[in-house]
Amino acid sequence: MASYYSSLLTPSTASTLCLCLFLLLAGMSSAQLSSNFYSTSCPKALSTIKSAVTSAVSSEARMGASLLRLHFHDCFVNGCDASVLLDDTANSTGEKTAGPNNNSLRGFNVIDTIKSQVETACPGVVSCADILAVAARDSVVALGGPSWSVLLGRRDSTTASLSAANSNIPGPGLSLSGLITAFSNKGFTAKEMVALSGSHTIGQARCTIFRSRIYNEANINSSFATSRKAICPSTGGDNNLSPLDITSPTSFDNAYFKNLQLQKGLLHSDQELFNGGSTDSQVNTYSSNSATFFTDFANAMVKMGNLSPLTGTSGQIRTNCKKTN
Structure with a gap:
Protein backbone atom coordinates (compact mmCIF):
# COMPACT_ATOMS: atom_id res chain seq x y z
CA MET A 1 0.00 0.00 0.00
CA ALA A 2 2.78 2.39 0.95
CA SER A 3 4.65 1.72 -2.28
CA TYR A 4 1.44 2.26 -4.27
CA TYR A 5 1.00 5.78 -2.86
CA SER A 6 4.72 6.41 -3.11
CA SER A 7 4.64 5.66 -6.80
CA LEU A 8 1.85 8.20 -7.27
CA LEU A 9 3.66 10.94 -5.37
CA THR A 10 6.08 12.20 -7.95
CA PRO A 11 8.01 15.34 -6.88
CA SER A 12 5.52 17.40 -8.83
CA THR A 13 2.39 15.90 -7.32
CA ALA A 14 3.94 15.85 -3.84
CA SER A 15 4.68 19.56 -3.98
CA THR A 16 1.19 20.22 -5.28
CA LEU A 17 -0.30 18.19 -2.43
CA CYS A 18 1.80 20.09 0.12
CA LEU A 19 0.66 23.38 -1.38
CA CYS A 20 -2.98 22.30 -1.22
CA LEU A 21 -2.61 21.24 2.42
CA PHE A 22 -0.92 24.55 3.24
CA LEU A 23 -3.72 26.54 1.59
CA LEU A 24 -6.32 24.42 3.38
CA LEU A 25 -4.71 25.02 6.76
CA ALA A 26 -4.26 28.71 6.01
CA GLY A 27 -7.91 28.96 5.13
CA MET A 28 -8.87 27.22 8.34
CA SER A 29 -6.79 29.61 10.45
CA SER A 30 -8.60 32.56 8.90
CA ALA A 31 -11.97 30.86 8.93
CA GLN A 32 -14.94 32.91 7.85
CA LEU A 33 -17.11 34.39 10.56
CA SER A 34 -20.43 32.69 11.18
CA SER A 35 -23.77 33.93 12.54
CA ASN A 36 -24.20 30.74 14.59
CA PHE A 37 -20.65 30.59 15.98
CA TYR A 38 -21.84 30.41 19.61
CA SER A 39 -25.00 28.35 19.06
CA THR A 40 -23.45 25.35 20.83
CA SER A 41 -20.59 26.80 22.89
CA CYS A 42 -22.60 29.66 24.42
CA PRO A 43 -26.25 29.55 23.33
CA LYS A 44 -27.29 32.39 25.67
CA ALA A 45 -24.59 34.80 24.48
CA LEU A 46 -26.73 36.86 22.12
CA SER A 47 -29.72 37.11 24.43
CA THR A 48 -27.46 38.11 27.32
CA ILE A 49 -25.87 40.90 25.27
CA LYS A 50 -29.22 42.12 23.95
CA SER A 51 -30.76 42.27 27.41
CA ALA A 52 -27.85 44.29 28.80
CA VAL A 53 -27.80 46.70 25.85
CA THR A 54 -31.56 47.22 25.95
CA SER A 55 -31.33 48.00 29.66
CA ALA A 56 -28.41 50.40 29.22
CA VAL A 57 -30.06 52.27 26.33
CA SER A 58 -33.35 52.42 28.21
CA SER A 59 -31.54 54.07 31.12
CA GLU A 60 -29.68 56.49 28.83
CA ALA A 61 -30.59 56.72 25.15
CA ARG A 62 -27.22 58.29 24.32
CA MET A 63 -25.54 55.01 25.27
CA GLY A 64 -26.83 53.47 22.04
CA ALA A 65 -24.73 55.86 19.98
CA SER A 66 -21.77 55.38 22.31
CA LEU A 67 -21.77 51.60 21.87
CA LEU A 68 -22.16 51.89 18.09
CA ARG A 69 -19.21 54.30 18.00
CA LEU A 70 -17.04 51.94 20.07
CA HIS A 71 -17.43 49.25 17.41
CA PHE A 72 -16.63 51.73 14.62
CA HIS A 73 -13.52 53.05 16.36
CA ASP A 74 -12.43 49.48 17.03
CA CYS A 75 -12.85 48.21 13.48
CA PHE A 76 -11.14 51.16 11.77
CA VAL A 77 -7.94 50.56 13.75
CA ASN A 78 -6.31 47.31 12.61
CA GLY A 79 -9.63 45.50 12.34
CA CYS A 80 -12.45 44.47 14.69
CA ASP A 81 -10.30 43.02 17.45
CA ALA A 82 -11.36 44.91 20.63
CA SER A 83 -8.01 46.71 20.73
CA VAL A 84 -9.96 49.89 21.57
CA LEU A 85 -10.89 48.41 24.95
CA LEU A 86 -7.34 47.82 26.22
CA ASP A 87 -6.12 50.06 29.03
CA ASP A 88 -2.64 51.52 29.05
CA THR A 89 -0.05 49.47 30.91
CA ALA A 90 3.51 50.09 32.03
CA ASN A 91 4.69 48.40 28.84
CA SER A 92 2.15 49.50 26.26
CA THR A 93 -0.06 52.42 25.35
CA GLY A 94 -3.63 51.68 24.35
CA GLU A 95 -5.95 53.56 22.00
CA LYS A 96 -8.17 55.24 24.59
CA THR A 97 -6.00 58.37 24.70
CA ALA A 98 -5.82 58.81 20.92
CA GLY A 99 -7.17 62.12 19.63
CA PRO A 100 -10.48 60.74 18.31
CA ASN A 101 -11.06 58.75 21.52
CA ASN A 102 -9.75 60.74 24.47
CA ASN A 103 -12.51 62.20 26.66
CA SER A 104 -14.89 61.12 23.91
CA LEU A 105 -15.37 57.36 23.71
CA ARG A 106 -17.72 56.00 26.34
CA GLY A 107 -19.68 52.85 27.14
CA PHE A 108 -16.71 50.86 28.40
CA ASN A 109 -18.58 50.14 31.62
CA VAL A 110 -21.49 48.63 29.70
CA ILE A 111 -19.14 46.36 27.75
CA ASP A 112 -17.47 45.31 31.03
CA THR A 113 -20.87 44.47 32.53
CA ILE A 114 -21.83 42.41 29.47
CA LYS A 115 -18.48 40.61 29.50
CA SER A 116 -18.90 39.73 33.17
CA GLN A 117 -22.38 38.31 32.53
CA VAL A 118 -21.24 36.32 29.50
CA GLU A 119 -18.19 34.99 31.36
CA THR A 120 -20.48 33.73 34.11
CA ALA A 121 -22.55 31.85 31.56
CA CYS A 122 -19.70 30.63 29.34
CA PRO A 123 -16.20 31.23 30.73
CA GLY A 124 -13.52 31.96 28.13
CA VAL A 125 -15.76 31.53 25.11
CA VAL A 126 -17.15 34.84 23.84
CA SER A 127 -14.68 37.50 22.66
CA CYS A 128 -14.81 41.16 23.54
CA ALA A 129 -14.64 41.94 19.81
CA ASP A 130 -17.84 39.97 19.20
CA ILE A 131 -19.53 41.66 22.15
CA LEU A 132 -18.75 45.04 20.57
CA ALA A 133 -20.18 43.93 17.22
CA VAL A 134 -23.40 42.56 18.72
CA ALA A 135 -23.82 45.51 21.09
CA ALA A 136 -23.57 47.91 18.15
CA ARG A 137 -26.38 46.10 16.32
CA ASP A 138 -28.55 45.82 19.41
CA SER A 139 -28.06 49.53 20.15
CA VAL A 140 -29.31 50.52 16.70
CA VAL A 141 -32.32 48.24 17.06
CA ALA A 142 -33.09 49.60 20.54
CA LEU A 143 -33.34 53.11 19.07
CA GLY A 144 -35.64 52.08 16.24
CA GLY A 145 -33.09 51.29 13.54
CA PRO A 146 -32.58 48.26 11.32
CA SER A 147 -31.34 44.87 12.43
CA TRP A 148 -28.84 42.63 10.70
CA SER A 149 -27.26 39.24 11.22
CA VAL A 150 -23.97 39.75 13.07
CA LEU A 151 -21.30 37.35 11.93
CA LEU A 152 -19.33 35.98 14.88
CA GLY A 153 -16.07 34.26 15.71
CA ARG A 154 -13.71 37.21 16.11
CA ARG A 155 -10.92 36.89 18.63
CA ASP A 156 -9.31 39.61 20.71
CA SER A 157 -6.00 41.31 20.02
CA THR A 158 -3.13 41.29 22.48
CA THR A 159 -1.90 44.69 21.30
CA ALA A 160 -3.28 48.14 20.53
CA SER A 161 -2.03 50.98 18.34
CA LEU A 162 -2.22 54.59 19.48
CA SER A 163 -0.66 55.77 16.21
CA ALA A 164 -3.15 53.86 14.05
CA ALA A 165 -6.04 55.23 16.13
CA ASN A 166 -4.74 58.74 15.54
CA SER A 167 -4.36 58.25 11.80
CA ASN A 168 -7.10 55.83 10.70
CA ILE A 169 -10.28 57.21 12.25
CA PRO A 170 -11.95 59.84 10.02
CA GLY A 171 -12.11 63.21 11.74
CA PRO A 172 -14.93 65.79 11.89
CA GLY A 173 -12.91 68.35 9.96
CA LEU A 174 -12.42 66.23 6.83
CA SER A 175 -13.47 67.40 3.38
CA GLY A 305 -17.69 44.04 11.15
CA ASN A 306 -15.68 41.89 8.75
CA LEU A 307 -12.65 44.20 8.71
CA SER A 308 -9.56 42.07 9.41
CA PRO A 309 -10.92 39.92 12.23
CA LEU A 310 -8.61 37.64 14.19
CA THR A 311 -9.90 34.07 13.88
CA GLY A 312 -8.83 30.49 14.46
CA THR A 313 -5.87 30.51 16.84
CA SER A 314 -4.91 34.13 16.29
CA GLY A 315 -5.27 36.47 19.24
CA GLN A 316 -7.07 35.28 22.36
CA ILE A 317 -10.41 35.36 24.18
CA ARG A 318 -9.82 37.95 26.90
CA THR A 319 -11.42 37.22 30.24
CA ASN A 320 -11.30 40.94 31.04
CA CYS A 321 -11.81 43.26 28.07
CA LYS A 322 -9.54 45.93 29.56
CA LYS A 323 -6.41 43.78 29.60
CA THR A 324 -4.80 40.82 27.91
CA ASN A 325 -4.85 37.44 29.63
Missing part, protein backbone atom coordinates in the same frame (compact mmCIF):
# COMPACT_ATOMS: atom_id res chain seq x y z
CA LEU A 176 -15.65 65.19 1.19
CA SER A 177 -12.61 63.93 -0.69
CA GLY A 178 -10.89 63.23 2.63
CA LEU A 179 -13.88 61.24 3.85
CA ILE A 180 -14.07 59.27 0.61
CA THR A 181 -10.36 58.46 0.86
CA ALA A 182 -10.50 57.50 4.54
CA PHE A 183 -13.33 55.06 3.94
CA SER A 184 -11.87 53.82 0.66
CA ASN A 185 -8.71 52.90 2.57
CA LYS A 186 -10.87 50.45 4.49
CA GLY A 187 -12.58 49.11 1.38
CA PHE A 188 -15.78 51.17 1.47
CA THR A 189 -17.41 52.94 -1.46
CA ALA A 190 -18.56 56.55 -1.23
CA LYS A 191 -22.14 55.27 -1.04
CA GLU A 192 -21.28 53.05 1.94
CA MET A 193 -19.50 55.99 3.57
CA VAL A 194 -22.66 58.09 3.33
CA ALA A 195 -24.75 55.24 4.73
CA LEU A 196 -22.42 54.74 7.69
CA SER A 197 -22.35 58.50 8.29
CA GLY A 198 -26.08 58.16 8.87
CA SER A 199 -25.18 56.80 12.29
CA HIS A 200 -25.02 60.50 13.23
CA THR A 201 -28.80 60.33 13.42
CA ILE A 202 -28.07 59.47 17.07
CA GLY A 203 -25.45 60.65 19.52
CA GLN A 204 -23.97 63.95 20.59
CA ALA A 205 -20.86 66.00 19.93
CA ARG A 206 -18.83 68.29 22.16
CA CYS A 207 -18.68 72.03 21.54
CA THR A 208 -14.95 71.88 20.82
CA ILE A 209 -15.69 69.61 17.84
CA PHE A 210 -18.29 71.83 16.14
CA ARG A 211 -17.38 75.35 17.32
CA SER A 212 -15.44 76.23 14.17
CA ARG A 213 -18.37 75.25 11.95
CA ILE A 214 -21.05 77.28 13.72
CA TYR A 215 -18.92 80.42 13.99
CA ASN A 216 -16.91 80.35 10.76
CA GLU A 217 -18.72 78.47 7.99
CA ALA A 218 -21.18 79.95 5.51
CA ASN A 219 -23.04 76.80 4.42
CA ILE A 220 -25.03 76.59 7.63
CA ASN A 221 -28.65 77.45 8.43
CA SER A 222 -28.52 80.74 10.34
CA SER A 223 -31.16 79.91 12.95
CA PHE A 224 -29.53 76.52 13.51
CA ALA A 225 -26.13 78.19 14.00
CA THR A 226 -27.65 80.68 16.45
CA SER A 227 -29.25 77.93 18.51
CA ARG A 228 -25.97 76.00 18.65
CA LYS A 229 -24.05 79.13 19.72
CA ALA A 230 -26.31 79.30 22.77
CA ILE A 231 -24.92 75.90 23.74
CA CYS A 232 -21.38 76.44 22.50
CA PRO A 233 -19.83 79.85 23.28
CA SER A 234 -16.91 81.11 21.22
CA THR A 235 -14.66 80.50 24.22
CA GLY A 236 -15.18 78.06 27.06
CA GLY A 237 -17.78 75.33 27.37
CA ASP A 238 -15.66 72.90 25.35
CA ASN A 239 -17.49 69.87 26.74
CA ASN A 240 -21.01 71.22 26.28
CA LEU A 241 -23.02 68.78 24.20
CA SER A 242 -25.30 69.10 21.20
CA PRO A 243 -27.20 66.31 19.42
CA LEU A 244 -25.80 65.49 15.99
CA ASP A 245 -29.41 65.27 14.81
CA ILE A 246 -31.49 68.00 16.46
CA THR A 247 -34.75 66.69 14.99
CA SER A 248 -34.92 63.25 16.61
CA PRO A 249 -31.66 62.79 18.56
CA THR A 250 -32.59 59.49 20.20
CA SER A 251 -34.31 57.84 17.23
CA PHE A 252 -32.38 55.96 14.58
CA ASP A 253 -34.05 57.33 11.44
CA ASN A 254 -33.25 59.29 8.29
CA ALA A 255 -33.71 62.77 9.81
CA TYR A 256 -29.92 63.27 9.71
CA PHE A 257 -30.07 63.42 5.92
CA LYS A 258 -33.05 65.76 5.92
CA ASN A 259 -31.08 68.06 8.21
CA LEU A 260 -28.17 68.08 5.76
CA GLN A 261 -30.52 69.24 3.00
CA LEU A 262 -31.42 72.20 5.24
CA GLN A 263 -27.75 72.93 5.99
CA LYS A 264 -28.21 71.76 9.56
CA GLY A 265 -25.27 69.39 9.69
CA LEU A 266 -23.56 69.88 13.06
CA LEU A 267 -20.07 68.79 12.02
CA HIS A 268 -18.11 70.09 9.06
CA SER A 269 -17.76 66.49 7.84
CA ASP A 270 -21.53 66.03 8.07
CA GLN A 271 -22.38 68.98 5.83
CA GLU A 272 -19.65 67.98 3.37
CA LEU A 273 -21.93 65.11 2.34
CA PHE A 274 -24.43 67.66 1.00
CA ASN A 275 -22.52 70.64 -0.29
CA GLY A 276 -22.75 70.52 -4.07
CA GLY A 277 -20.53 67.45 -4.36
CA SER A 278 -20.72 63.89 -5.61
CA THR A 279 -22.66 62.56 -2.62
CA ASP A 280 -25.57 65.01 -2.74
CA SER A 281 -27.69 62.53 -4.69
CA GLN A 282 -27.13 59.81 -2.10
CA VAL A 283 -28.22 62.17 0.68
CA ASN A 284 -31.35 62.97 -1.33
CA THR A 285 -32.09 59.26 -1.74
CA TYR A 286 -31.76 58.50 1.95
CA SER A 287 -33.72 61.61 2.89
CA SER A 288 -36.70 60.48 0.85
CA ASN A 289 -36.44 56.75 1.49
CA SER A 290 -35.65 55.55 5.00
CA ALA A 291 -35.99 51.90 3.95
CA THR A 292 -33.17 52.27 1.45
CA PHE A 293 -31.02 53.94 4.10
CA PHE A 294 -31.75 51.18 6.60
CA THR A 295 -30.86 48.45 4.09
CA ASP A 296 -27.64 50.13 2.99
CA PHE A 297 -26.63 50.92 6.56
CA ALA A 298 -27.17 47.35 7.71
CA ASN A 299 -25.18 45.94 4.80
CA ALA A 300 -22.34 48.39 5.43
CA MET A 301 -22.29 47.43 9.11
CA VAL A 302 -21.88 43.76 8.21
CA LYS A 303 -19.02 44.74 5.94
CA MET A 304 -17.40 46.87 8.64
Whole structure:
Protein backbone atom coordinates (compact mmCIF):
# COMPACT_ATOMS: atom_id res chain seq x y z
CA MET A 1 0.00 0.00 0.00
CA ALA A 2 2.78 2.39 0.95
CA SER A 3 4.65 1.72 -2.28
CA TYR A 4 1.44 2.26 -4.27
CA TYR A 5 1.00 5.78 -2.86
CA SER A 6 4.72 6.41 -3.11
CA SER A 7 4.64 5.66 -6.80
CA LEU A 8 1.85 8.20 -7.27
CA LEU A 9 3.66 10.94 -5.37
CA THR A 10 6.08 12.20 -7.95
CA PRO A 11 8.01 15.34 -6.88
CA SER A 12 5.52 17.40 -8.83
CA THR A 13 2.39 15.90 -7.32
CA ALA A 14 3.94 15.85 -3.84
CA SER A 15 4.68 19.56 -3.98
CA THR A 16 1.19 20.22 -5.28
CA LEU A 17 -0.30 18.19 -2.43
CA CYS A 18 1.80 20.09 0.12
CA LEU A 19 0.66 23.38 -1.38
CA CYS A 20 -2.98 22.30 -1.22
CA LEU A 21 -2.61 21.24 2.42
CA PHE A 22 -0.92 24.55 3.24
CA LEU A 23 -3.72 26.54 1.59
CA LEU A 24 -6.32 24.42 3.38
CA LEU A 25 -4.71 25.02 6.76
CA ALA A 26 -4.26 28.71 6.01
CA GLY A 27 -7.91 28.96 5.13
CA MET A 28 -8.87 27.22 8.34
CA SER A 29 -6.79 29.61 10.45
CA SER A 30 -8.60 32.56 8.90
CA ALA A 31 -11.97 30.86 8.93
CA GLN A 32 -14.94 32.91 7.85
CA LEU A 33 -17.11 34.39 10.56
CA SER A 34 -20.43 32.69 11.18
CA SER A 35 -23.77 33.93 12.54
CA ASN A 36 -24.20 30.74 14.59
CA PHE A 37 -20.65 30.59 15.98
CA TYR A 38 -21.84 30.41 19.61
CA SER A 39 -25.00 28.35 19.06
CA THR A 40 -23.45 25.35 20.83
CA SER A 41 -20.59 26.80 22.89
CA CYS A 42 -22.60 29.66 24.42
CA PRO A 43 -26.25 29.55 23.33
CA LYS A 44 -27.29 32.39 25.67
CA ALA A 45 -24.59 34.80 24.48
CA LEU A 46 -26.73 36.86 22.12
CA SER A 47 -29.72 37.11 24.43
CA THR A 48 -27.46 38.11 27.32
CA ILE A 49 -25.87 40.90 25.27
CA LYS A 50 -29.22 42.12 23.95
CA SER A 51 -30.76 42.27 27.41
CA ALA A 52 -27.85 44.29 28.80
CA VAL A 53 -27.80 46.70 25.85
CA THR A 54 -31.56 47.22 25.95
CA SER A 55 -31.33 48.00 29.66
CA ALA A 56 -28.41 50.40 29.22
CA VAL A 57 -30.06 52.27 26.33
CA SER A 58 -33.35 52.42 28.21
CA SER A 59 -31.54 54.07 31.12
CA GLU A 60 -29.68 56.49 28.83
CA ALA A 61 -30.59 56.72 25.15
CA ARG A 62 -27.22 58.29 24.32
CA MET A 63 -25.54 55.01 25.27
CA GLY A 64 -26.83 53.47 22.04
CA ALA A 65 -24.73 55.86 19.98
CA SER A 66 -21.77 55.38 22.31
CA LEU A 67 -21.77 51.60 21.87
CA LEU A 68 -22.16 51.89 18.09
CA ARG A 69 -19.21 54.30 18.00
CA LEU A 70 -17.04 51.94 20.07
CA HIS A 71 -17.43 49.25 17.41
CA PHE A 72 -16.63 51.73 14.62
CA HIS A 73 -13.52 53.05 16.36
CA ASP A 74 -12.43 49.48 17.03
CA CYS A 75 -12.85 48.21 13.48
CA PHE A 76 -11.14 51.16 11.77
CA VAL A 77 -7.94 50.56 13.75
CA ASN A 78 -6.31 47.31 12.61
CA GLY A 79 -9.63 45.50 12.34
CA CYS A 80 -12.45 44.47 14.69
CA ASP A 81 -10.30 43.02 17.45
CA ALA A 82 -11.36 44.91 20.63
CA SER A 83 -8.01 46.71 20.73
CA VAL A 84 -9.96 49.89 21.57
CA LEU A 85 -10.89 48.41 24.95
CA LEU A 86 -7.34 47.82 26.22
CA ASP A 87 -6.12 50.06 29.03
CA ASP A 88 -2.64 51.52 29.05
CA THR A 89 -0.05 49.47 30.91
CA ALA A 90 3.51 50.09 32.03
CA ASN A 91 4.69 48.40 28.84
CA SER A 92 2.15 49.50 26.26
CA THR A 93 -0.06 52.42 25.35
CA GLY A 94 -3.63 51.68 24.35
CA GLU A 95 -5.95 53.56 22.00
CA LYS A 96 -8.17 55.24 24.59
CA THR A 97 -6.00 58.37 24.70
CA ALA A 98 -5.82 58.81 20.92
CA GLY A 99 -7.17 62.12 19.63
CA PRO A 100 -10.48 60.74 18.31
CA ASN A 101 -11.06 58.75 21.52
CA ASN A 102 -9.75 60.74 24.47
CA ASN A 103 -12.51 62.20 26.66
CA SER A 104 -14.89 61.12 23.91
CA LEU A 105 -15.37 57.36 23.71
CA ARG A 106 -17.72 56.00 26.34
CA GLY A 107 -19.68 52.85 27.14
CA PHE A 108 -16.71 50.86 28.40
CA ASN A 109 -18.58 50.14 31.62
CA VAL A 110 -21.49 48.63 29.70
CA ILE A 111 -19.14 46.36 27.75
CA ASP A 112 -17.47 45.31 31.03
CA THR A 113 -20.87 44.47 32.53
CA ILE A 114 -21.83 42.41 29.47
CA LYS A 115 -18.48 40.61 29.50
CA SER A 116 -18.90 39.73 33.17
CA GLN A 117 -22.38 38.31 32.53
CA VAL A 118 -21.24 36.32 29.50
CA GLU A 119 -18.19 34.99 31.36
CA THR A 120 -20.48 33.73 34.11
CA ALA A 121 -22.55 31.85 31.56
CA CYS A 122 -19.70 30.63 29.34
CA PRO A 123 -16.20 31.23 30.73
CA GLY A 124 -13.52 31.96 28.13
CA VAL A 125 -15.76 31.53 25.11
CA VAL A 126 -17.15 34.84 23.84
CA SER A 127 -14.68 37.50 22.66
CA CYS A 128 -14.81 41.16 23.54
CA ALA A 129 -14.64 41.94 19.81
CA ASP A 130 -17.84 39.97 19.20
CA ILE A 131 -19.53 41.66 22.15
CA LEU A 132 -18.75 45.04 20.57
CA ALA A 133 -20.18 43.93 17.22
CA VAL A 134 -23.40 42.56 18.72
CA ALA A 135 -23.82 45.51 21.09
CA ALA A 136 -23.57 47.91 18.15
CA ARG A 137 -26.38 46.10 16.32
CA ASP A 138 -28.55 45.82 19.41
CA SER A 139 -28.06 49.53 20.15
CA VAL A 140 -29.31 50.52 16.70
CA VAL A 141 -32.32 48.24 17.06
CA ALA A 142 -33.09 49.60 20.54
CA LEU A 143 -33.34 53.11 19.07
CA GLY A 144 -35.64 52.08 16.24
CA GLY A 145 -33.09 51.29 13.54
CA PRO A 146 -32.58 48.26 11.32
CA SER A 147 -31.34 44.87 12.43
CA TRP A 148 -28.84 42.63 10.70
CA SER A 149 -27.26 39.24 11.22
CA VAL A 150 -23.97 39.75 13.07
CA LEU A 151 -21.30 37.35 11.93
CA LEU A 152 -19.33 35.98 14.88
CA GLY A 153 -16.07 34.26 15.71
CA ARG A 154 -13.71 37.21 16.11
CA ARG A 155 -10.92 36.89 18.63
CA ASP A 156 -9.31 39.61 20.71
CA SER A 157 -6.00 41.31 20.02
CA THR A 158 -3.13 41.29 22.48
CA THR A 159 -1.90 44.69 21.30
CA ALA A 160 -3.28 48.14 20.53
CA SER A 161 -2.03 50.98 18.34
CA LEU A 162 -2.22 54.59 19.48
CA SER A 163 -0.66 55.77 16.21
CA ALA A 164 -3.15 53.86 14.05
CA ALA A 165 -6.04 55.23 16.13
CA ASN A 166 -4.74 58.74 15.54
CA SER A 167 -4.36 58.25 11.80
CA ASN A 168 -7.10 55.83 10.70
CA ILE A 169 -10.28 57.21 12.25
CA PRO A 170 -11.95 59.84 10.02
CA GLY A 171 -12.11 63.21 11.74
CA PRO A 172 -14.93 65.79 11.89
CA GLY A 173 -12.91 68.35 9.96
CA LEU A 174 -12.42 66.23 6.83
CA SER A 175 -13.47 67.40 3.38
CA LEU A 176 -15.65 65.19 1.19
CA SER A 177 -12.61 63.93 -0.69
CA GLY A 178 -10.89 63.23 2.63
CA LEU A 179 -13.88 61.24 3.85
CA ILE A 180 -14.07 59.27 0.61
CA THR A 181 -10.36 58.46 0.86
CA ALA A 182 -10.50 57.50 4.54
CA PHE A 183 -13.33 55.06 3.94
CA SER A 184 -11.87 53.82 0.66
CA ASN A 185 -8.71 52.90 2.57
CA LYS A 186 -10.87 50.45 4.49
CA GLY A 187 -12.58 49.11 1.38
CA PHE A 188 -15.78 51.17 1.47
CA THR A 189 -17.41 52.94 -1.46
CA ALA A 190 -18.56 56.55 -1.23
CA LYS A 191 -22.14 55.27 -1.04
CA GLU A 192 -21.28 53.05 1.94
CA MET A 193 -19.50 55.99 3.57
CA VAL A 194 -22.66 58.09 3.33
CA ALA A 195 -24.75 55.24 4.73
CA LEU A 196 -22.42 54.74 7.69
CA SER A 197 -22.35 58.50 8.29
CA GLY A 198 -26.08 58.16 8.87
CA SER A 199 -25.18 56.80 12.29
CA HIS A 200 -25.02 60.50 13.23
CA THR A 201 -28.80 60.33 13.42
CA ILE A 202 -28.07 59.47 17.07
CA GLY A 203 -25.45 60.65 19.52
CA GLN A 204 -23.97 63.95 20.59
CA ALA A 205 -20.86 66.00 19.93
CA ARG A 206 -18.83 68.29 22.16
CA CYS A 207 -18.68 72.03 21.54
CA THR A 208 -14.95 71.88 20.82
CA ILE A 209 -15.69 69.61 17.84
CA PHE A 210 -18.29 71.83 16.14
CA ARG A 211 -17.38 75.35 17.32
CA SER A 212 -15.44 76.23 14.17
CA ARG A 213 -18.37 75.25 11.95
CA ILE A 214 -21.05 77.28 13.72
CA TYR A 215 -18.92 80.42 13.99
CA ASN A 216 -16.91 80.35 10.76
CA GLU A 217 -18.72 78.47 7.99
CA ALA A 218 -21.18 79.95 5.51
CA ASN A 219 -23.04 76.80 4.42
CA ILE A 220 -25.03 76.59 7.63
CA ASN A 221 -28.65 77.45 8.43
CA SER A 222 -28.52 80.74 10.34
CA SER A 223 -31.16 79.91 12.95
CA PHE A 224 -29.53 76.52 13.51
CA ALA A 225 -26.13 78.19 14.00
CA THR A 226 -27.65 80.68 16.45
CA SER A 227 -29.25 77.93 18.51
CA ARG A 228 -25.97 76.00 18.65
CA LYS A 229 -24.05 79.13 19.72
CA ALA A 230 -26.31 79.30 22.77
CA ILE A 231 -24.92 75.90 23.74
CA CYS A 232 -21.38 76.44 22.50
CA PRO A 233 -19.83 79.85 23.28
CA SER A 234 -16.91 81.11 21.22
CA THR A 235 -14.66 80.50 24.22
CA GLY A 236 -15.18 78.06 27.06
CA GLY A 237 -17.78 75.33 27.37
CA ASP A 238 -15.66 72.90 25.35
CA ASN A 239 -17.49 69.87 26.74
CA ASN A 240 -21.01 71.22 26.28
CA LEU A 241 -23.02 68.78 24.20
CA SER A 242 -25.30 69.10 21.20
CA PRO A 243 -27.20 66.31 19.42
CA LEU A 244 -25.80 65.49 15.99
CA ASP A 245 -29.41 65.27 14.81
CA ILE A 246 -31.49 68.00 16.46
CA THR A 247 -34.75 66.69 14.99
CA SER A 248 -34.92 63.25 16.61
CA PRO A 249 -31.66 62.79 18.56
CA THR A 250 -32.59 59.49 20.20
CA SER A 251 -34.31 57.84 17.23
CA PHE A 252 -32.38 55.96 14.58
CA ASP A 253 -34.05 57.33 11.44
CA ASN A 254 -33.25 59.29 8.29
CA ALA A 255 -33.71 62.77 9.81
CA TYR A 256 -29.92 63.27 9.71
CA PHE A 257 -30.07 63.42 5.92
CA LYS A 258 -33.05 65.76 5.92
CA ASN A 259 -31.08 68.06 8.21
CA LEU A 260 -28.17 68.08 5.76
CA GLN A 261 -30.52 69.24 3.00
CA LEU A 262 -31.42 72.20 5.24
CA GLN A 263 -27.75 72.93 5.99
CA LYS A 264 -28.21 71.76 9.56
CA GLY A 265 -25.27 69.39 9.69
CA LEU A 266 -23.56 69.88 13.06
CA LEU A 267 -20.07 68.79 12.02
CA HIS A 268 -18.11 70.09 9.06
CA SER A 269 -17.76 66.49 7.84
CA ASP A 270 -21.53 66.03 8.07
CA GLN A 271 -22.38 68.98 5.83
CA GLU A 272 -19.65 67.98 3.37
CA LEU A 273 -21.93 65.11 2.34
CA PHE A 274 -24.43 67.66 1.00
CA ASN A 275 -22.52 70.64 -0.29
CA GLY A 276 -22.75 70.52 -4.07
CA GLY A 277 -20.53 67.45 -4.36
CA SER A 278 -20.72 63.89 -5.61
CA THR A 279 -22.66 62.56 -2.62
CA ASP A 280 -25.57 65.01 -2.74
CA SER A 281 -27.69 62.53 -4.69
CA GLN A 282 -27.13 59.81 -2.10
CA VAL A 283 -28.22 62.17 0.68
CA ASN A 284 -31.35 62.97 -1.33
CA THR A 285 -32.09 59.26 -1.74
CA TYR A 286 -31.76 58.50 1.95
CA SER A 287 -33.72 61.61 2.89
CA SER A 288 -36.70 60.48 0.85
CA ASN A 289 -36.44 56.75 1.49
CA SER A 290 -35.65 55.55 5.00
CA ALA A 291 -35.99 51.90 3.95
CA THR A 292 -33.17 52.27 1.45
CA PHE A 293 -31.02 53.94 4.10
CA PHE A 294 -31.75 51.18 6.60
CA THR A 295 -30.86 48.45 4.09
CA ASP A 296 -27.64 50.13 2.99
CA PHE A 297 -26.63 50.92 6.56
CA ALA A 298 -27.17 47.35 7.71
CA ASN A 299 -25.18 45.94 4.80
CA ALA A 300 -22.34 48.39 5.43
CA MET A 301 -22.29 47.43 9.11
CA VAL A 302 -21.88 43.76 8.21
CA LYS A 303 -19.02 44.74 5.94
CA MET A 304 -17.40 46.87 8.64
CA GLY A 305 -17.69 44.04 11.15
CA ASN A 306 -15.68 41.89 8.75
CA LEU A 307 -12.65 44.20 8.71
CA SER A 308 -9.56 42.07 9.41
CA PRO A 309 -10.92 39.92 12.23
CA LEU A 310 -8.61 37.64 14.19
CA THR A 311 -9.90 34.07 13.88
CA GLY A 312 -8.83 30.49 14.46
CA THR A 313 -5.87 30.51 16.84
CA SER A 314 -4.91 34.13 16.29
CA GLY A 315 -5.27 36.47 19.24
CA GLN A 316 -7.07 35.28 22.36
CA ILE A 317 -10.41 35.36 24.18
CA ARG A 318 -9.82 37.95 26.90
CA THR A 319 -11.42 37.22 30.24
CA ASN A 320 -11.30 40.94 31.04
CA CYS A 321 -11.81 43.26 28.07
CA LYS A 322 -9.54 45.93 29.56
CA LYS A 323 -6.41 43.78 29.60
CA THR A 324 -4.80 40.82 27.91
CA ASN A 325 -4.85 37.44 29.63
